[in-house]
Each structure stands twice: as C-alpha cells, then as structure tokens.
Amino acid sequence: MSEITNREITIICEDNYPLAATVYQPNDGVKGAVLIGPATGIKRQFYTAFAQFLASHDYGVLTYDNRGIGDSLQGDIGKHPASLQCWGQLDQPAAIRALTQEFPQSNYHLIGHSAGGQLIGLASNAKELTSMFNFASSSGRLLNMKIRDQFKSHFFMNMFIPFSNLLFGHTKSQWFGMGEPLPAAVGHQWRTWCNGGGYVKTAFGKTIDKHYFEELTLPALWVNAVDDFIANDKNVKDMMAVSPNIKGQTMTLDPKEYGLKEIGHMKFFSRRASKLWQIPLTWLDTHSG
Incomplete structure (x- = not known):
C-alpha cells in the first residue's frame, strides 16, 4: 500500500470557468490515472475514501466539483447558468485535460458515478481514455422503472423540479437527500432527459449539435445494484445503447452477497x-498494462 499525498487545484475550463479539484498522488509511482466523474449534485468530498483507496494502490486520482456544485459554485445559485450539458461539454473535458497534465505519460481511466458516466460522450477528448468503469450510470428513464417507483420519480421530476425552480430559482434536490442544490437549468435538463429515452440522446439535434458517443470504442464495465430503482437493468442498457461501439460489459450487484444492507x-x-x-481495482489493473 502506497503512501499518498493530496492537494487542492483549480481547473480552468475552455470558457475560463474555474473548477475546484483534488489530486491524490501515490508516492511510490503511478500505474495509471483515474478521473472520478461525480453524480448529479454530488461534491468531490463524497469520493474521498474511494480516491484514497485507489491512490494507495498506485493510481493517481483526480476528483472535482462540477460548476454550480460545492466549491465550484460562484455567485447566487438562483442565477447560475450551469446545465448538465455544459458539465459534459466543458467541465469533464477540462477535468480529463487536468488529469493528463497531472499524470503525464500514463494511461487514463474514468470511474463515472451516474451522470459522471452518462455525459462522457459530450467530452471532445474522451478518446484519450483507456477504459471506463461506471457505477449507477443509466438513462434514468422513468418509463423503464417499476410502477411504484414511477410514482415517486414522476413527482420529483415533473412536479417538484418545476415547482422548486419557479419558487426558489433553483432545484432544492437536497430536500430529497440527493446531494447539493442544483442550478435551475441542471434540474430542468435532468427532468427532460429522464422523461425521454437514452437520456442525453433526447437532446441530439436540439441543444446538442456535436457529440462523440458513437466514436467511443474503449472497453467499459457498467455496474449497477439490484436495489437501485433508477439505474435498473433496462435503464443501464438504454444508456449503453447511446454508445454502440463501446466494448461494454455489465455487472449487477446484490448487497446480500457482500454482507451489505444496501x-x-x-x-x-x-x-x-x-x-x-x-x-x-481489478478492472483498472486489467486495463493499465
């Protein structure tokens, strides 16, 4: 197990927006470099223990806050213009670029959590990645959920989000235990994409003119859990279909098999x-040779 050093950095996006990020540096050399793509509204500190684990096994790691979230929020959230789309088109490419600068002459991997894996095909430099490991990344399509789960999801997406945006100027997703408050455009786009099929695919030819989903050919492992009503098997396959040329594998985890409650x-x-x-870790070791 390697000793590790971590430090805070600022990533500058193409539009000059600054993102807060943390770099975890193994002191005994680097086998590969990993970008942790955060879920919607989740701060980078949520991934600290996991990042430290990877770094202790000789992987350089970078975590970051998307614009409008955590330490990357500038100004009033009610006036913040961030959207899911700009997280994919501006923030994630800047994070990949920072990863390659922090760990030059390495191999690069994405570990995406929910939106962190869903948006990768919007990043112009995504093809620099050697592999991708996604957890709970799916289309989140409401119609693919079980009926009982559709009711609460429809309430959150189609009633609460527009109500919150109208009343407060942003989405108070924290009221539902779903991370940080979201800029209004993030909440609105999240709602729109989950009401359709293929998540981000619903915006192709509308707000998204250029994307790279069909150009990606990297190996990828899509992992979900049996007790995740959002990233269920149907929605994982729905999201995978947006990148038809990715060499994708799937794995579904049952908490009982690992002695976990959930x-x-x-x-x-x-x-x-x-x-x-x-x-x-095994996935990274297999694809870092």
Whole structure:
C-alpha cells in the first residue's frame, strides 16, 4: 500500500470557468490515472475514501466539483447558468485535460458515478481514455422503472423540479437527500432527459449539435445494484445503447452477497461498502498494462 499525498487545484475550463479539484498522488509511482466523474449534485468530498483507496494502490486520482456544485459554485445559485450539458461539454473535458497534465505519460481511466458516466460522450477528448468503469450510470428513464417507483420519480421530476425552480430559482434536490442544490437549468435538463429515452440522446439535434458517443470504442464495465430503482437493468442498457461501439460489459450487484444492507444508487462509494472496491481495482489493473 502506497503512501499518498493530496492537494487542492483549480481547473480552468475552455470558457475560463474555474473548477475546484483534488489530486491524490501515490508516492511510490503511478500505474495509471483515474478521473472520478461525480453524480448529479454530488461534491468531490463524497469520493474521498474511494480516491484514497485507489491512490494507495498506485493510481493517481483526480476528483472535482462540477460548476454550480460545492466549491465550484460562484455567485447566487438562483442565477447560475450551469446545465448538465455544459458539465459534459466543458467541465469533464477540462477535468480529463487536468488529469493528463497531472499524470503525464500514463494511461487514463474514468470511474463515472451516474451522470459522471452518462455525459462522457459530450467530452471532445474522451478518446484519450483507456477504459471506463461506471457505477449507477443509466438513462434514468422513468418509463423503464417499476410502477411504484414511477410514482415517486414522476413527482420529483415533473412536479417538484418545476415547482422548486419557479419558487426558489433553483432545484432544492437536497430536500430529497440527493446531494447539493442544483442550478435551475441542471434540474430542468435532468427532468427532460429522464422523461425521454437514452437520456442525453433526447437532446441530439436540439441543444446538442456535436457529440462523440458513437466514436467511443474503449472497453467499459457498467455496474449497477439490484436495489437501485433508477439505474435498473433496462435503464443501464438504454444508456449503453447511446454508445454502440463501446466494448461494454455489465455487472449487477446484490448487497446480500457482500454482507451489505444496501448499495442502491449511492452507497457503492461509502466506506461501509469498501469490500466492493476490489471490483474497480481489478478492472483498472486489467486495463493499465
């Protein structure tokens, strides 16, 4: 197990927006470099224990906050213009570029959590990645959920988000235990994309003129959990279909098989679920040769 050093950096995006980020540097050399793509509204500190675990196994790691979230929020959230689309088109490419600068002459991997894996085909430099490991990344399509889950999802997406945006000028997703408050355009786009099929695909030819989903050919492992009603098997396949040339594999986890009470959409990165972390570590070791 390597000793590690971490430090805070600022990533400057193409439009000069600054993002807060943390770099985890193994002191005994680097086998590969990993970008952790955050879920919607989730701060980078959520992934600290997981990043430290990877770094202790000789992987350089970079975590970051999307614009409008955590330490990357500038000004009043009610006036912030951030959208899911700009997270993919501006923030993620800048994070990939920072990863290559921090760990030159390495191999590069994305570990995407939910939106962190969903948006990768919007990044112009995504083809610099050697592999991708996604957890809970799916289209989130409401119609692919079980009926009982559709009711609460429709309430959140189609009633609460527009109501919150109208009343407060942003989406108070934290009221539902879903991370940080979201800029209004993030909430609106999230709602629109989950009401359609293929998530981001619903915006092709509308707000998105250029994307790279069909150009990606990297190996990818898409992992979900049986107790995640959002990233269920149907929605994982729906999202995978947006990148038809990716060499994709799937794995569905049952918390009972690992002695866990739950995994769901978020708990994979919890310290309590650290026994699961051998799965991405093995994936990285296999694709870092």
